[in-house]
Amino acid sequence: KLSDRLQQLLEQIPQGSRLADIGSDHALLPVAAVESGKAVFAIAGEVNPGPFDAACKGVAEAGLGKVISVRRGDGLEVLEPGEVNCITIAGMGGALIAAILDRGQSQGKLKEVTTLLLQPNVGEDILRRWLLNNKWVLVAERILEEDGKLYEVLTAVPENTEAGITNESVYRELTLGDSAKVLGQEALLQMGPWLLQAPNNVFFAKWQGEIQKLEGILTSLSRSELESAENKRKQIQGQIREITEVLQCLP
Numbered sequence: 001k002l003s004d005r006l007q008q009l010l011e012q013i014p015q016g017s018r019l020a021d022i023g024s025d026h027a028l029l030p031v032a033a034v035e036s037g038k039a040v041f042a043i044a045g046e047v048n049p050g051p052f053d054a055a056c057k058g059v060a061e062a063g064l065g066k067v068i069s070v071r072r073g074d075g076l077e078v079l080e081p082g083e084v085n086c087i088t089i090a091g092m093g094g095a096l097i098a099a100i101l102d103r104g105q106s107q108g109k110l111k112e113v114t115t116l117l118l119q120p121n122v123g124e125d126i127l128r129r130w131l132l133n134n135k136w137v138l139v140a141e142r143i144l145e146e147d148g149k150l151y152e153v154l155t156a157v158p159e160n161t162e163a164g165i166t167n168e169s170v171y172r173e174l175t176l177g178d179s180a181k182v183l184g185q186e187a188l189l190q191m192g193p194w195l196l197q198a199p200n201n202v203f204f205a206k207w208q209g210e211i212q213k214l215e216g217i218l219t220s221l222s223r224s225e226l227e228s229a230e231n232k233r234k235q236i237q238g239q240i241r242e243i244t245e246v247l248q249c250l251p
């Protein structure tokens with residue numbers, strides 16, 4: 001059985017995709033995608049030898065060697081341009097996922113890709129910023145908890161002005177509920193434009209956790225009398241105030 005986290009990714013894969021799962025480890029996601037009919041063909045990419053062997057084993061055990069190609073290599077270098085139309089990258093930091101996409105995009109590997117499904121463990125804001133700067137439009141965001149950890153799943157598609165799929169519409173100023181609180185692009189990049197519009201308990205738990213972390217930093221800074229510590233304290237107090245205000249104004 002797939003974890004809830006991978007299940008969320010699976011559900012977002014368009015039916016009949018040609019899929020590449022980069023950093024596939026045991027190839028659980030491509031195997032489930034092919035078995036469920038979500039993917040008609042899949043590539044499992046892995047850079048490290050141990051997980052690469054695990055992926056080969058997972059695919060062989062599922063008897064799917066003919067429809068899932070396991071390839072060893074860094075990021076999107078395992079793909080030929082045009083080979084897949086959906087890419088999943090899960091379980092890495094947002095900065096690493098962004099770097100993989102960036103290199104792949106400049107090598108033309110994203111040309112026929114119509115869906116990116118990304119699950120950063122940290123650094124979600126870095127990834128949102130990369131998508132925004134590279135004409136990928138965030139069309140859905142999910143947040144879930146599993147085994148005490150919080151995960152976000154981001155879905156992005158290429159910008160399509162004619163179809164009205166634009167970053168302008170995703171990142172326009174957001175007024176929270178019927179309050180006077182208006183969020184600009186920076187706050188939306190940090191917290192997630194879709195998550196902010198439909199916040200669930202996990203979202204509140206994430207940001208309450210962030211406030212606690214920041215309060216912990218404040219406590220340790222309060223022991224220092226340096227001027228730089230004073231500036232840092234002010235900055236963190238500002239961040240705590242901002243997050244608290246946002247949470248109070250959400251429905």
Ligand code: SAM
Nearest residue numbers: 022023024025046047048051073074075090091
């Ligand atoms: N995607 C699976 C999941 O979400 O359950 C496995 C996640 S595992 C924590 C991260 C995997 O990414 C590791 O197996 C690692 O070897 C692989 N990885 C890290 N950097 C990579 C890169 N540049 N290209 C391909 N795979 C990479």
